[in-house]
Amino acid sequence: MTIDRRMLMAGGLAMTAGCTAAPDQPTTPDSPPPPPAQPRRVASLNPCLDVILVEVADRDQIAALSHFSRDAYGSTIAEQARSLPFTWGTGEEIAALRPDLVLVGQFSSRPVQAALDRLRIPTSAFAVPATVAESLQQVREVARLLGHPERGEALVARIEAALAAAAPSADAPVLSALVFMPGGFVSAPGTLMDEMMRRTGFENAATRYGLTQSTNLPLEQLVADPPDVLLSGEPSRGAPSRAESVMQHPALSRVAADMQRAVFPERLLFCGGPVLIRTATALARAREQALAHRKGTPA
Structure with a gap:
């Protein structure tokens, strides 16, 4: 695909x-x-x-x-x-x-x-x-x-x-996150995904990068100012996509201690409606894993 x-x-x-x-x-x-x-x-x-x-x-x-x-x-x-x-x-x-x-x-x-x-x-x-x-x-x-x-x-x-089930508690810390999409694009502010991130306890890091639309994010910017959580898709069935190539870049290993990685299946990226049920669950799970990592406890 x-x-x-x-x-x-x-x-x-x-x-x-x-x-x-x-x-x-x-x-x-x-x-x-x-x-x-x-x-x-x-x-x-x-x-x-x-x-x-x-x-x-x-x-x-x-x-x-x-x-x-x-x-x-x-x-x-x-x-x-x-x-x-x-x-x-x-x-x-x-x-x-x-x-x-x-x-x-x-x-x-x-x-x-x-x-x-x-x-x-x-x-x-x-x-x-x-x-x-x-x-x-x-x-x-x-x-x-x-x-x-x-x-x-x-x-x-x-x-x-x-x-409602995926919403964080009132005193939960807000984590910055970035959704890396196929082709190396990141999900921008003002989108449905942006709202889903905010509803599940994340702040879209694309905002602090100054992005106003879904576009490519340079690897250098990601490494210089990593989000708390980087969400990206499952490995593809063929040749690595541009997004996967970025995810596998050695430079990202330098920020491993500061940035959690979480799988966010591609099938959850495209649609609203009933897909939002799975999207909310996946985002909430990623948040729980990131917070558990911060505390040094298993999620």
Whole structure:
């Protein structure tokens, strides 16, 4: 999996922009009809919408997921997705499914969207949520579109419970942390990941580095001013990524005493919704391990 594909999965860099449903387009005589009150065949072209769809839809409502969701390295629902239909995201595949609703990301292929419009297949477009509140609203909106609003509320309650469980105590020390993403990017302030870090007792070190967007961080800056905790993904299955090459650099061994390393699986980087449950748990675990290391006790 390359960085381009990873960016495509999120519709941009992981957890960096957007909110809830994309703005409605003006209605024209050629516009597709609105989706039915309870669609019977729903397809998704976006892996972040896939994870919500499998939580709130009846199984026989799911006409297809995106092919990204079958990738165990990048998806939290890979095993479940392998038992469900999928597409490679082409207009021909979607047309053959005869769906009455297609869920698409804000950055979905324009030619595919145009083809769906010509075929008068209803679509609903969603942007990448930038906050927890926007992510929860997206869950509610997908559930509403599918005719199961109560399932959306139940999923929101589960996410909120996980966030509450992962929150530090009022007197817990705040640790600085940096999330190192594929391609050597770091997660910037003002993103969903940034909020998740703050909710679980971390301060995003990208702020003190002066970063205002998710971008590359020079190794020299990391070594000169290391965070308390460096979060990075699991080893890749092929050649090391740029992020992995940085993580393996001998210079980092010089700051080992000052900086804890923690694994933060890549599959948790890209999506909100139900993925936030695992994200909160992983971040809280990393915080506990770092604090235990400071005290010299096992986590």
